[in-house]
Amino acid sequence: xxxxxxxxxxxxxxxxxxxxxxxxxxxxxxxxxxxxxxxxxxxxxxxxxxxxxxxxxxxxxxxxxxxxxxxxxxxxxxxxxxxxxxxxxxxxxxxxxxxxxxxxxxxxxxxxxxxxxxxxxxxxxxxxxxxxxxxxxxxxxxxxxxxxxxxxxxxxxxxxxxxxxxxxxxxxxxxxxxxxxxxxxxxxxxxxxxxxxxxxxxxxxxxxxxxxxxxxxxxxxxxxxxxxxxxxxxxxxxxxxxxxxxxxxxxxxxxxxxxxxxxxxxxxxxxxxxxxxxxxxxxxxxxxxxxx
Numbered sequence: 001x002x003x004x005x006x007x008x009x010x011x012x013x014x015x016x017x018x019x020x021x022x023x024x025x026x027x028x029x030x031x032x033x034x035x036x037x038x039x040x041x042x043x044x045x046x047x048x049x050x051x052x053x054x055x056x057x058x059x060x061x062x063x064x065x066x067x068x069x070x071x072x073x074x075x076x077x078x079x080x081x082x083x084x085x086x087x088x089x090x091x092x093x094x095x096x097x098x099x100x101x102x103x104x105x106x107x108x109x110x111x112x113x114x115x116x117x118x119x120x121x122x123x124x125x126x127x128x129x130x131x132x133x134x135x136x137x138x139x140x141x142x143x144x145x146x147x148x149x150x151x152x153x154x155x156x157x158x159x160x161x162x163x164x165x166x167x168x169x170x171x172x173x174x175x176x177x178x179x180x181x182x183x184x185x186x187x188x189x190x191x192x193x194x195x196x197x198x199x200x201x202x203x204x205x206x207x208x209x210x211x212x213x214x215x216x217x218x219x220x221x222x223x224x225x226x227x228x229x230x231x232x233x234x235x236x237x238x239x240x241x242x243x244x245x246x247x248x249x250x251x252x253x254x255x256x257x258x259x260x261x262x263x264x265x266x267x268x269x270x271x272x273x274x275x276x277x278x279x280x281x282x283x284x285x286x287x288x289x290x291x292x
Contacts, residue, residue, distance in 0.1 A: 037061070037260040044254055059253045060261035070262065072220065073227040076139070077206060078269075080223060084143040084205040089198055091148050093190070096156035097182050117150035123214070130215055141215035142208050142223070149204075152197045159193045160186060199274065206270055224266045232259040 036044070037060050039053045064070050099110055121129075126145060135141045163186065171181050187194070209225035216222060
């Protein structure tokens with residue numbers, strides 16, 4: 001029987017209050033971003049701190065969604081995220097499964113993976129490789145260099161090692177080859193791990209910024225993160241209109257409200273996808289990190 005003393009109850013209450021303040025501190029920036037994005041121009045320029053707008057307007061969203069540059073960057077980011085995530089999962093799972101098999105040079109390949117995990121190539125060598133392979137200023141420059149993450153590969157290999165060998169040995173007796181074992185046994189049993197690492201790769205590809213900044217020179221191929229940089233940091237929101245005439249009243253939306261609206265639009269897709277993968281997320285990571 002557990003007996004809670006007054007001191008235990010006091011400490012429990014202090015922990016609850018402390019966690020509540022930490023949670024509010026983490027949620028307030030997101031709340032402020034939403035509030036500012038729906039604030040009118042006059043109210044924004046007259047108030048120092050906005051906690052709740054007196055009049056909700058959608059001028060910033062109208063401006064953002066009517067521009068070709070931002071809408072095109074969203075499509076580019078979706079393409080890079082979908083294709084990059086599928087390609088990364090395919091290459092990671094295939095290489096991880098290969099490293100679980102008794103093949104010649106297995107230790108050498110595993111050492112190379114561990115070496116790249118500890119020591120990165122660097123910006124200049126990577127840029128030279130991208131340039132010499134002639135994928136500079138293409139979408140593939142945003143996908144191929146980050147197609148395989150060494151950490152994800154190692155954890156995925158450990159997950160495959162946790163699958164009972166009796167299943168693969170029985171398949172070999174039945175005449176199945178490695179490709180059939182991989183496609184019909186390993187992949188169906190790896191759905192939690194695939195969901196977890198698929199989320200990792202999707203978030204990485206969706207947030208592609210630095211690679212797009214150094215590999216892509218054509219503004220038509222910019223990702224949404226680079227466009228956000230133009231809006232938030234360089235204060236070039238007006239250049240996104242592409243000469244379109246906006247019927248938003250006498251004053252256009254301020255750059256701050258446009259930036260908040262753009263950040264919110266770029267954040268929503270990940271917030272929508274995460275709840276559907278959350279049930280597989282913790283299970284996939286735990287199964288991949290401990291070999292049974």
